[in-house]
Amino acid sequence: MFEYIYTLLPALTDGLITTLKVFFITLILSIPLGILVSIGRLSKITVISKIMEFYIWVMRGTPLMLQIVFVFFGLPIVGITFDRFPAVLIAFMFNYAAYFGEIFRGGMESIDKGQYEAAKVLGLTPYKTFMRIILPQMFKIVLPSIANEVITLVKDTSLIYIVGIGELLRAGKIASNRDVSLIPLVMVAIIYLLLTAIFTRIFNKTEKRYSYY
DSSP: OHHHHHHHHHHHHHHHHHHHHHHHHHHHHHHHHHHHHHHHHTOSSHHHHHHHHHHHHHHHHSOHHHHHHIIIIIGGGGTOOOOHHHHHHHHHHHHHHHHHHHHHHHHHHTSOHHHHHHHHHTTOOHHHHIIIIIHHHHHHHHHHHHHHHHHHHHHHGGGGGGGTOOOHHHHHHHHHHHHTOSHHHHHHHHHHHHHHHHHHHHHHHHHHHHHTO
């Protein structure tokens, strides 16, 4: 059995690398975009607020798999073509930006209005008010919700198989079908559990650190 597991490691390692690439790039791109979405959602300009509201409604109201299929197979119909990996990243980025946007919006709205008024009295610009006062407090409030979305993202990366990218689960399924064995899928499950355990640990430590304040 150990020899068989050893033979599976190269394929699973390649799949894991692809999974982690999608995970980290999505996280890096979607969090800043989510902040912009939340700001737009709270904008006093009705047109911007309504556009963000519609965008969030569409992204949260349709399956992520459908969005991946739409970007890769649907957009070429109107002349917009992406390779497999960029198409996946675009779908993931816009999907998770909508969820992060709503999380950040809730965090911003929970901050007392007096914080804004005090910053205005001190002569801080709206940008400095947001970066130095609002954002740190908001991050502490929304951290548990962000942790949940990050854990969900780890598992959602398995959806990229739909466009034929060799991620972790696809590598396990191919080996399982080829060898008529459940061992590859069990190994995939263990890897996913280890990933979620690592990120859960990181967020728990981060929450404890911020709870000090």
